[in-house]
Amino acid sequence: MPEPLGMTVHTVATPDLSDPREIERNRTLRGRVRMLLVLLVCAAPVIASYFTYFVVRPEGRTNYGELILPTRSLPALPLRTLDGAEVAAGTLRGQWLLVVVAPAACDAACQDRLFMQRQLREMLGRERDRLDKVWFVTDNGPLTAPLRTAVEAGPAMTTLRVDREALAGWLAPAAGQVLEDHLYLVDPMGEWMMRLPPAAEPSRVKRDLDRVLRASASWDKAGR
Numbered sequence: 001m002p003e004p005l006g007m008t009v010h011t012v013a014t015p016d017l018s019d020p021r022e023i024e025r026n027r028t029l030r031g032r033v034r035m036l037l038v039l040l041v042c043a044a045p046v047i048a049s050y051f052t053y054f055v056v057r058p059e060g061r062t063n064y065g066e067l068i069l070p071t072r073s074l075p076a077l078p079l080r081t082l083d084g085a086e087v088a089a090g091t092l093r094g095q096w097l098l099v100v101v102a103p104a105a106c107d108a109a110c111q112d113r114l115f116m117q118r119q120l121r122e123m124l125g126r127e128r129d130r131l132d133k134v135w136f137v138t139d140n141g142p143l144t145a146p147l148r149t150a151v152e153a154g155p156a157m158t159t160l161r162v163d164r165e166a167l168a169g170w171l172a173p174a175a176g177q178v179l180e181d182h183l184y185l186v187d188p189m190g191e192w193m194m195r196l197p198p199a200a201e202p203s204r205v206k207r208d209l210d211r212v213l214r215a216s217a218s219w220d221k222a223g224r
Contacts, residue, residue, distance in 0.1 A: 063211070064204040065185065065194040066174065074190030075170050080161045082143065087160055090190070094224030095132045096213070097186040101167065101179050104141035113183060114151070116202055121155070123206050127213050129222035133157040138164035138180075171195075185212070188220050 079087040098117050102110035114135065121128050135157055137143075143151070143159075151157045164179070171192055173179050183205070185194035194212075196205055213220075 063194075063208050064201070065196040065208050068193050068195060071187070071191035071193045072170055074186070074192070075166075077162050077166055077170065082137070082148070082159055082161065091224075092134070092158070092186075093190040094188055095222075096130055096188055096216075096220070097132050097134045097184075098209075099134045099136060099171070099184040099186060101136045101138060101171065101182075101184070103139045103180075104137050104143050106143070106147055110180065111147075114157075116200070116205075117183060118157075120202060120205055120209060123202070124209060124213070127210075128155075130213055130220060131209070134186075135159045136167055137161045138167065185209075187212070187216070 074089055074092060077089045079089055081087060098120060100110070100113045100117055102113070106114070117133050121131050121133055124131060133155070135151060137159060138161075140161065151159050168179055171179060171184050172195075173181055174195060174197075177198060181198040183196040183200060184192060185196065185208075186192050194208065196208075
């Protein structure tokens with residue numbers, strides 16, 4: 001008697017019919033997620049230091065300047081030196097910046113802010129090399145000879161011309177104020193993070209500066 005015929009069923013491979021565009025989109029998405037994770041890791045010390053000193057406030061402290069939340073990243077501002085040479089905005093990163101905004105004519109209030117800016121930096125003592133003074137000149141007018149000599153005297157100030165409207169896309173005044181009324185604090189990553197009141201009290205500003213410099217000591221050092 002003949003034996004029953006044995007039959008073996010083989011699985012047939014299914015062809016990959018995935019849309020190449022979908023594969024590319026998935027690959028792009030994975031790349032972006034990885035980049036975001038890297039950026040978060042890099043920014044973690046900054047976020048933690050701000051949170052500790054200005055949100056948790058373990059000693060019941062309050063900041064004098066107004067925190068900018070979320071912070072605003074330094075854009076590609078059209079910067080030029082007083083003599084007209086172009087300057088890349090990215091060169092400002094790497095130091096804390098205390099910023100004055102004013103036209104070249106620089107009235108009495110402007111000169112008071114420049115003087116306060118200089119004094120605040122000197123009041124920081126051994127930490128002063130972590131803070132740069134910046135004056136954004138918002139027009140093409142000439143500086144008077146005495147004023148130019150003053151801003152170029154040591155420690156020199158970074159004095160750059162910039163279109164006022166372009167600058168106003170980054171920095172902004174408080175309600176009822178104009179752009180020129182404030183000192184602005186920018187962190188070493190190029191993030192505008194604090195706006196100081198008009199006619200600010202130097203001693204109270206210094207306390208804010210001491211806090212941010214102390215909070216950032218683990219990840220920020222003097223020099224770019």
